[in-house]
Amino acid sequence: MASKKSSGMFSKRTILPGSEKAALVHPAAEDVTPPRLTPVTVSVIVKRKTPLKASHRSGKERLTHAQYRKEHAADPAAVKLVKAFAKEFDLKIDPDTPGPERRTILLTGTVDQMQKAFGTTLSHKKVDGVTYRVREGSIEIPTALSGSVVAVLGLDNRPQAKPHFRIAGEAGAATADAVQQEGFARPHASGSVSYTPIQVAELYQFPAKASAAGQTIGIIELGGGYKKADITAYFKSLGVKAPKVTAVLVDKAKNKPTNANSADGEVLLDIEVAGAVAPGANIVVYFTPNTDQGFVDAISTAVHDTKNKPSVISISWGAPEVQWTAQSMNALDAACQSAAALGITITVASGDNGSTDGVTDGANHVDFPASSPHVLGCGGTNLQGSGSTINSETVWNALPSGGASGGGVSNFFPLPSWQSGAGVPKPTVAAGGRGVPDVAGDADPATGYEVRVDGANYVFGGTSAVAPLWAGLIALANAQNGTSAGFLQTALYSAKGKAAFRDITQGDNPAFQAGTGWDGCTGLGSPIAPQIISLIKPATTSGKKVATKVAKKSTKKIVAVKK
Template sequence: MPRANQNTRADYQTEPRAPLPGSEKPSFAAATARTATSSRKRISVSVILHCSKPIPSSAVAGKHLTRAQFKAAHSSDPAGVKAVTAFAKAFGLTAKSEPARCTVVLTGTVASMEKAFGVTLHEQAAGDVSYRVREGAIHLPASLLPYVQAVLGLDNRPQAKPHFRIVSPRAASTSFTPPQIAQLYQFPQGAKASGQTIALIELGGGFRTADLTAYFKSLGIAKPTVTAVSVDGGKNSPGDASGADGEVMLDIEVAAAVAPGAKIAVYFAPNTDQGFLDAITTATHDTRNKPTVISISWGGPESSWTAQARNALDQACKAAAALGITVTAAAGDNGSDDGVGDGANHVDFPASSPNVLACGGTRLTATGNSISSEVVWNETASNEGATGGGISTAFPQPTWQSSITATQPGRGVPDVAGDADPTTGYRVRVDGQTMVIGGTSAVAPLWAGLIALSNSQNKNAAGLLQSKLYAAAGSKAFRDITNGNNGNYQAATGWDACTGLGTPIGTAIISLLASRSATKKAVAKLRDR
C-alpha cells in the first residue's frame, strides 16, 4: 500500500486531480429536464477503501475466517482512513470510519461534496420522483487515488430492479407452496435449519407481521423470527402488493418455509448503488444477527453499473465468501438480453459476480409428489418473462468453470436453477392477498434455504460452494435441464447459459457439501499458483 498521506488542508484543495477509475456515470436518459440541487442540502456518501491486506484466496476456497479474524487482518487500510479523514476535513465534511466494511462515510452539504469530488449535482425527475444525478467521472486528488476503490452516493438514481413476476390473470397456471417445491426437489423432509440466519437484501417495500402469521399458520409451520435492519435510512415500509412488497414477502416466505427454524434478517436499503453495497457489507459484518447465507433478488444488467460500483460489490461478496457466507443471486427475468433491448447478450449483476451463486429459472410441472417435466423458463411469447443467463463481459471465467463450454471466456451465468415460471409459480401472501409469484427472485431464497439446511445438518458453513458443485461428483446432485432456451442460449447436456448445472436434488446437494475433499483440492490448487 502507499505511504501514509501527510497532506494538509491546503494541499488537498490545490493538488492536481485525476479521474477515479470506473466512476463515469452516463446521463439519466429516463428523466426529464434538470433543475439545480439545493447547495445546502446535506447528503452522505460511502467512500470504499481497499482492504489493508487482500482477502486470501484460501479463505474464499474454504478455509473460512471468523468475523474477528477478518476485522483484524482485512479492515480498511489505516493510512487510507487517515488520508480520507483529512481530505474530508479539508472540504468541511464529517467522516465516520467503518473499518470491517472498508468504508468511510462522509457527510456534508451538496456544495461541499461538489468541491470535494469535482462533480456537479443536479435534480432530474422520472415520473413523480426526483433524483440527484451526476454525469461523467469523479475527480480526486492524485495522492488519494491509491486508497480509494469507489465513491458511492453522490448520485441516487435507481440502480436495480426486483426479479419477480406476478402471474397474469389471463395466463393458464399451476401453483405450488414453497414446501411443495422443496418436496419435489427432494429437500430432506422434517429437517430444520436451526442455528442459521438467512439475510435478505431488499431495496424497497416491506412486510406485515400479520401476513406472516397467517401465511405460516396456513402451511402448518411455525412463524419464523423476522428482523428488519435499517441501512442508510431504508426501512420496512409495506405499501403496494404489486410493487416491492411482493419481492419482500416472496423472499421471506420462500426462504423460511423451505428452511424451518432459520431466522430471517431483512436488510432494507435505498435502491441506489450505495444502498445496495452498504446492505451487503452490513449483513456480512453483522455481529448481532450473524447471517450464514445472503439472498439477493434484485439486480440489473452489467452495463447499467459503473465499474467502480460493480467491482466494490463483487469484493463485498468475496468478503462474505471468506467468512463462509454463501451469497445467492437471481439471474434476471428478461432472457438473454436482460431487458436491455439492443439485440446483444447481457447478463445480470450481481448474479455475474464470481463470488455469488447465480440462480436461473425453469418451468416445472408435477404429478403428485414427482416432477413430470422441467424445461427452461421462457414465456416471452405471452409476456411472462424468461430466465436470465449468458456470459459476463465484466468478469473472467473462474477456475471452477474451466470445464464449461462457452462462446467467450467470461464467467458463465447461471450456476444453478429452480422453478421460476410465474405460470408454475409460488403461492404466497402479500398485503392480505394470496398471490402466485414467480421469477428468479424465488430461486435465490429457495437455494438460500437449501444451503441453510445443509449448513445446519453438516455443521459446516458452505461459503462459496461452486468448486464442489462443478466437480465431477456434482453432476449427480442435479436434475440436468436439456430442453428450452432463454432467447439466444439453448439448454444442453451439462452446464448451459439457461439453467446452469440444473435444479437441485436436495439431499444429494447436502451430502455433496458435507464432503471436504473438493475444498482441500481447491485450496491446494490456489497455493500452487
C-alpha cells in the same frame, strides 16, 4: 471543479478508475433547481490492509470475523488520508460510519461541498414525479488518494436495481400493471398450476421434516416492507410455525409496507419461500435504499453482522451489467469476496428478461450481481409435477411478454477457474467470460409459488423465487452438516457435482440453448437436495478451528517444556 481551499497534497487531481457514469436518458426527465444546502452522505470505500488471498476468495481457507478484521479491514493509512481529505473540504465524518471491517467511511456535506470535493457536477432531475440527484461522467479525487480510495458511492441516488419477480394470471394483472409502472413485474399469461414453497421443496427432494434451527438467512431488500400479520397468516395456512423475522435498517432505510403495487411483493416472496423451505431458520431482512451505495452497504452490513450471523444471504434484485459503473460492481463483488472468506454463501436471482436482460441494443447481457463470480447465480425453470415426482422441467421462457430465465456470459468478470471445464461460450468482450447462472429452480409464473402479500393471495414467479429457494436449501444443509457451506462453486462444478443436479436439457432463453451439462439458461440444473446437502459439506477447516488447533499444539509444547 477544484476547491478554493484545496492546496498542498490535495491540489492535484486524478480520475477515480471505474467511476464513469452514463448520462441520464429519459424522455420525461425535468430539470429541478438543486437544493444546495440539502445534506448528502457518500460512502468512501478504501482498500484493504492486506488483500484477500485466492484461497480466501474461493473459501478454501476460511477466516473468523476477528481474523478478517485484524488482517483485511480498512488500511489505516488510507483511512487517515480520507479523514484529512474530509477536513480539507469541510465534509463531516458521519456518526453512522461502520467499523473498519466494512472499509467504508461515510462523509456528509452539502451539494456544493460534494461537487468541490469530488470534482463533479450534481444536477437534479424529476422523473415520474420523483426528484433524483444525478451525476454524469467521472469522479475526480486528489491524486494523494489514488490507490487508497477504490469507490465513492452515493453522489447519484437514482434507482440502481429491480426486483426479479412476476405475478401470474388474471388475478394479479391489475396489481402487476401498477407495479410495472414502478419498474417491477409484468403479469404472465394465465397460470396453469401453482405450488406452495413446501410442495416445490418436496419435488426437489428437500429432506422431509428437516429443520434449519440455529441458522440465519439474510435477505437484501431495496424497497418495500412486510407486515407481521401477513407472515403469521401465511405460515398458519401452511401449517408451519412462522419464522422469527427481524428487520435491519441500512442507510436510514425503513421497513415500509404499503400495498401489493410496491416492492412488498418481493419482500414477502423472499421471506415466505425461504421460511417455508427451511423451517426453524431465523430470517433477517436488510432494508436499504435502491442505489448502488445502498446495495453495497447492505451486503457488507449483512456479511459482517456478528449479532445475527447469517450463514447464507439471498438477493433477488439486480440490473444489467451495462447499467452499473465499474467501481460499483467491483465494490459489491469485494463484499461478496469477504462473504466467501468468512464462510457465508450468497444466492442471487439471474434476472427475468432472458439473454438480453431487457436491454434493447440487440446484444446479449447478464444481470449483476448474479454475474459476480463470488455468488451463486440462480436461473429459472418451468416445473411440472406432483408430490415428489417431477413430470417435466424445462427452461422458463415465456417471451416476449412473459419473461424468461436470465443467463449468458459476463462482459465484465473473467472466466473463473472452477468454471473452465463447463463449456461456457466465449464472451463478446475480452475482459469477460464468467457464465451465468450456476444453478436453477422453479421460476415460471405459470408454475409459480403461492404467496401472501398485503392481505391478499397471489401466485408469483421469477428468478426472485429461486434465490430464496436455494438459500433455504443451503440453510438446511448447514444445519444438517454442522457447518456452513460457504463458497459452493468448486464443489458444484466438480465431477461429483453432476449427480447432485437434475440437468435441464430442453428450452432456451432464447440466445442460449439448454443442453447436457452447464448452459446459459439454467446453469448446472435444478437441485436433487440430498445429494446437494452431501456435496456442499466443506472439507476445509475454518479459521477458528485452525486457531484452536494451533493453540492446542502450543499448549502441548509448553507442557512438554515444563516436564
